[in-house]
Amino acid sequence: MYRVAVIPGDGIGPEVIDGAVRVLKAVTGRVRFEYYEGGVDVFQECGSPIREEDLEEIRRSDAVLFGATTTPFDLPGYRSLILTLRKELGLYANLRIIPDLRTGREIVIVRENSEGLYFGIGAVVNGRAVDVRLITREGAERIARFAVEQAKARGSFITFVHKANVLTGDKFFRRIVREVAGEEGVEVRDAIIDSFTIKLVRNPWEHGVILSENLFGDILSDLATVHAGSIGIVPSGNYGDGIALFEPVHGSAPDIAGKGIANPIGAILSGAMLLDYLGLDGSLIRAAVRGYVVNGELTPDMGGRARTEDVVRGIIGEIEDLLSMDEVWRDEIRLSRLESDISRMAG
Numbered sequence: 001m002y003r004v005a006v007i008p009g010d011g012i013g014p015e016v017i018d019g020a021v022r023v024l025k026a027v028t029g030r031v032r033f034e035y036y037e038g039g040v041d042v043f044q045e046c047g048s049p050i051r052e053e054d055l056e057e058i059r060r061s062d063a064v065l066f067g068a069t070t071t072p073f074d075l076p077g078y079r080s081l082i083l084t085l086r087k088e089l090g091l092y093a094n095l096r097i098i099p100d101l102r103t104g105r106e107i108v109i110v111r112e113n114s115e116g117l118y119f120g121i122g123a124v125v126n127g128r129a130v131d132v133r134l135i136t137r138e139g140a141e142r143i144a145r146f147a148v149e150q151a152k153a154r155g156s157f158i159t160f161v162h163k164a165n166v167l168t169g170d171k172f173f174r175r176i177v178r179e180v181a182g183e184e185g186v187e188v189r190d191a192i193i194d195s196f197t198i199k200l201v202r203n204p205w206e207h208g209v210i211l212s213e214n215l216f217g218d219i220l221s222d223l224a225t226v227h228a229g230s231i232g233i234v235p236s237g238n239y240g241d242g243i244a245l246f247e248p249v250h251g252s253a254p255d256i257a258g259k260g261i262a263n264p265i266g267a268i269l270s271g272a273m274l275l276d277y278l279g280l281d282g283s284l285i286r287a288a289v290r291g292y293v294v295n296g297e298l299t300p301d302m303g304g305r306a307r308t309e310d311v312v313r314g315i316i317g318e319i320e321d322l323l324s325m326d327e328v329w330r331d332e333i334r335l336s337r338l339e340s341d342i343s344r345m346a347g
């Protein structure tokens with residue numbers, strides 16, 4: 001039995017995580033889910049967004065499924081729960097896969113997850129505010145290795161997105177990415193962040209594995225979700241040398257929280273990535289989501305009128321249909337999936 005720590009968070013976090021856990025339970029009985037609280041309420045109780053004893057248990061889990069939390073602008077001493085988890089669990093690589101569910105194409109973004117402005121020093125002194133952006137050789141090397149593995153697995157190349165024409169840290173980072181990729185025979189293409197945003201809008205599917213530092217990767221990946229139809233369907237994985245954490249790319253969406261209309265697909269596809277990580281194969285979930293999206297009613301962010309519950313039930317229905325098919329049909333599905341993967345890799 002695998003132990004998965006579930007941290008639903010707040011806002012729409014619990015709404016989409018409820019759907020993801022039900023979908024996971026529909027495909028496997030080999031996972032036990034253990035729930036943990038985190039966020040502002042826990043911070044007000046104990047001075048940290050996650051309790052120390054919970055963190056110890058989470059570290060002993062096989063993987064983490066995370067929803068989303070709200071980060072207030074003005075709460076002294078508070079650091080976002082997800083940033084805290086990424087730091088505490090050593091999750092230095094953030095893999096964000098933006099799917100086009102109708103064609104099977106993907107935009108793949110590798111975001112450095114442990115350094116940069118989000119983990120530098122910030123201070124306000126005598127009317128001056130400063131945020132330090134830290135990039136280390138160790139951090140750059142390990143994320144470059146991660147991106148190289150992603151590129152090799154896809155028979156692809158890396159587009160390294162930076163501002164190395166200006167920023168010292170990006171000049172340094174760029175040299176290291178080229179060194180690491182060069183050793184592995186993986187091509188690296190340069191892209192300067194400002195003009196790259198135009199390319200990401202116009203030709204989103206042509207950039208191989210997009211690699212960038214923390215803040216740029218955060219912004220680029222939200223921008224890229226437009227090509228999926230909604231940020232609500234985009235999953236991600238946070239990886240390190242130990243445990244891994246899976247979460248939808250979106251935040252707590254206070255504007256729609258509590259209305260029952262959040263799109264659960266990003267959380268559900270994050271569950272599929274979690275299964276892959278555990279070696280349990282998330283492809284049944286992905287096939288069910290693709291099947292549902294073709295004919296099923298979608299949530300308002302995708303132009304439909306469905307509620308979260310309708311989508312979750314519809315996807316579970318697709319899973320049940322797939323599971324009831326005999327082996328021959330399942331092999332057919334696997335084969336067609338393989339063919340579409342091959343044609344995608346061939347460009």
Ligand SMILES: NC(=O)C1=CN([C@@H]2O[C@H](COP(=O)(O)OP(=O)(O)OC[C@H]3O[C@@H](n4cnc5c(N)ncnc54)[C@H](O)[C@@H]3O)[C@@H](O)[C@H]2O)C=CC1
Pocket residue numbers: 009012016067068069070071072082231232233247249250251252253254255256261262263264266299301
């Ligand atoms: N991993 C995390 O916990 C993250 C937390 N946040 C936090 O979330 C809060 C809100 O941030 P925003 O900038 O508004 O980003 P957001 O991603 O929460 O929302 C942006 C827009 O997308 C929509 N949206 C997001 N997810 C959706 C879904 N599943 N279904 C339908 N529509 C969806 C929202 O309604 C909103 O209009 C902030 O406090 C922020 O710090 C933001 C990003 C990640």
Ligand SMILES: CC(C)CC(=O)C(=O)O
Pocket residue numbers: 071080082083118218249
């Ligand atoms: C607290 C933020 C850094 C979360 C976020 O926007 C993200 O990870 O995408």
Ligand SMILES: [Mg+2]
Pocket residue numbers: 218219222249
């Ligand atoms: Mg973000």
